[in-house]
Amino acid sequence: MKNNIKVQRAIHNFTQQDLADKIGVSRQTINAMEKGKYVPSTALALKLSQLFKISVNEIFELEAED
Amino acid sequence: MKNNIKVQRAIHNFTQQDLADKIGVSRQTINAMEKGKYVPSTALALKLSQLFKISVNEIFELEAED
DNA sequence: TCATAATGTAAAACAAACTTTACATTATGG
DNA sequence: CCATAATGTAAAGTTTGTTTTACATTATGA
Numbered sequence: 001m002k003n004n005i006k007v008q009r010a011i012h013n014f015t016q017q018d019l020a021d022k023i024g025v026s027r028q029t030i031n032a033m034e035k036g037k038y039v040p041s042t043a044l045a046l047k048l049s050q051l052f053k054i055s056v057n058e059i060f061e062l063e064a065e066d
Numbered sequence: 067m068k069n070n071i072k073v074q075r076a077i078h079n080f081t082q083q084d085l086a087d088k089i090g091v092s093r094q095t096i097n098a099m100e101k102g103k104y105v106p107s108t109a110l111a112l113k114l115s116q117l118f119k120i121s122v123n124e125i126f127e128l129e130a131e132d
Numbered sequence: 133t134c135a136t137a138a139t140g141t142a143a144a145a146c147a148a149a150c151t152t153t154a155c156a157t158t159a160t161g162g
Numbered sequence: 163c164c165a166t167a168a169t170g171t172a173a174a175g176t177t178t179g180t181t182t183t184a185c186a187t188t189a190t191g192a
Contacts, residue, residue, distance in 0.1 A: 001108065001109055001112075015167080015168060015169085017167095017168080025150070026150070026151055026152075027168095028152085028170095028171085028172095031171080032149090032150085034169095035170080037171095038150085039107050039109045039148085039149080040150090041105050041107060041150090041179080042110070042122070042126050043105045043132050044150095045108040045111065046067075046123070046126060046127075046132075049122075049123060055122065056111065056115075056121065056122035056123055056126075057112070057121050060122075061112075062109065062112045062113065062116070066109050081137080081138060081139085082138075083137095083138080083139095091181085092180070092181055093139090094140095094141085094142095094180080094181075095180055095181075097139070097141080098179090100139095101140080101141090103141095104178070104179060107148085107149085107179070107180090110180095
């Protein structure tokens with residue numbers, strides 16, 4: 001699973017902490033997600049989608065191994 | 067979190083078992099998802115999105131309590 | 133109607149997401 | 163250069179997704 005959260009965050013000029021607060025998770029969760037350390041829940045994905053005003057499919061992309 | 071997996075499954079004429087096999091989860095996972103018993107991972111959501119050829123946002127919808 | 137497919141459900145176990153705490157490293161502005 | 167903000171990372175613990183097994187109920191077709 002790839003994602004472009006870091007880019008979206010840059011576009012919106014949010015720190016990891018900002019984003020964490022806005023969607024209600026810890027900063028480490030944001031960091032780990034950006035680093036591809038795990039795959040978030042669909043609820044989280046939809047919250048990012050709302051915040052960034054782009055679709056979940058535009059944020060996340062499946063890879064071969066998924 | 068609402069979803070319309072059951073409807074999509076009907077459109078594509080899949081049983082819960084069919085769908086489970088196609089996306090690589092157990093039938094109970096499909097059943098529980100349809101029943102709203104839990105929120106799947108984004109990986110699962112993307113697989114459903116691919117299979118049904120519609121976006122994740124068209125399958126899943128956040129609700130007030132999420 | 134009878135056999136069988138499909139669905140609903142539940143409990144126990146396991147895997148993965150997510151939090152908390154804590155510290156180290158890297159940017160950035162004054 | 164120095165202070166501080168931002169990011170990276172790690173370990174332990176909690177919560178939640180997911181599997182497995184098992185059985186009960188509801189549809190469906192012959």
